[in-house]
Amino acid sequence: NAGVTQTPKFQVLKTGQSMTLQCAQDMNHNSMYWYRQDPGMGLRLIYYSASEGTTDKGEVPNGYNVSRLNKREFSLRLESAAPSQTSVYFCASRGLAVNSYEQYFGPGTRLTVT
Amino acid sequence: AQSVAQPEDQVNVAEGNPLTVKCTYSVSGNPYLFWYVQYPNRGLQFLLKYITGDNLVKGSYGFEAEFNKSQTSFHLKKPSALVSDSALYFCAVSLEYGNKLVFGAGTILRVKS
Numbered sequence: 001n002a003g004v005t006q007t008p009k010f011q012v013l014k015t016g017q018s019m020t021l022q023c024a025q026d027m028n029h030n031s032m033y034w035y036r037q038d039p040g041m042g043l044r045l046i047y048y049s050a051s052e053g054t055t056d057k058g059e060v061p062n063g064y065n066v067s068r069l070n071k072r073e074f075s076l077r078l079e080s081a082a083p084s085q086t087s088v089y090f091c092a093s094r095g096l097a098v099n100s101y102e103q104y105f106g107p108g109t110r111l112t113v114t
Numbered sequence: 115a116q117s118v119a120q121p122e123d124q125v126n127v128a129e130g131n132p133l134t135v136k137c138t139y140s141v142s143g144n145p146y147l148f149w150y151v152q153y154p155n156r157g158l159q160f161l162l163k164y165i166t167g168d169n170l171v172k173g174s175y176g177f178e179a180e181f182n183k184s185q186t187s188f189h190l191k192k193p194s195a196l197v198s199d200s201a202l203y204f205c206a207v208s209l210e211y212g213n214k215l216v217f218g219a220g221t222i223l224r225v226k227s
Contacts, residue, residue: 004157031213042118042204042217043158050213058214090157094213101146101165101211105157 002026004106006091012112013081021076021109023091031094032074033058033103034066036087043090049074081113116141118207120218127195129227135190137205137218145207147188148215149179152202161203164188175199195225 004025013019025032030051035043035058045058047066055066063085065077074093078085088110092103117140127133139145146165150158162173164181172178179190188205205218 033215040219042219043206043215044217045214048213059216092158101208102148102160102163103215104160105150107157108155 004091004093004104006089006106006109008109009107010110012114013078014114015082017081018077018079019081019111020078021089021091021111022073023075023106024073025091025093025104026072027093027095027104028071029093029095029104030071031096031103032068033092033094034064034074034076035090035092036060036085037090037108038087046076046089078111081111083113085111086113087111116145116207116209116214116216118205118216118218120203120205120221122221123219124222124224126224126226129197129225130194133192133195133199133223133225135203135205135221135223137188137190139186139188139205139207141207141209143209145209146211147179147181148206148208149173149177149188149190150204150206152204152220154201158204161190195223197225197227199223200225 007022033048034046049055049068052071091106094103119138148163149161169181206215
């Protein structure tokens, strides 16, 4: 049981390049999330998917797109990377069991845009 | 709009002493409150949550937190700190059963031997 996995762990992009961050969970969770972590700002929600087939914007969606490929996988795409998108990106998932409100996080992807 | 404040950037404690990491929140309804811990170069790990019921909740690694509705606070506590507790701690709030978490900026806890 690997929990939440993310690939890649590290990535360096040039301004204007595109890339997709991958996330998968093996806990049969319905909801999945993408956050970015910046120093002094905590984590901010980019997009989330409450269930397979649905996605919604979070606090900072501009410059990003997401795909909920199936129940296990939720990808984040940067179409034209900008230096402001340099950050650490975390994927998380959450189940729907009674009283199971907490989210489980992956190890993160450290992205640098030059 | 929901918001979370962690007023201390860093808390320093001697090993064996009690520790408190402060958190206050602002929401327009009944909050779901969470504490997470992050070790260097790792993802966030869930520590504990308040959903409803007893105001004192117990979590992993001997941590507990007290929900105070009148003061809109949810401070994290531990009776006896360990050096291994040194990490970055985040408080978070949600109005939607754990969806749309809003995080505080985080507090670095340093426990010295």
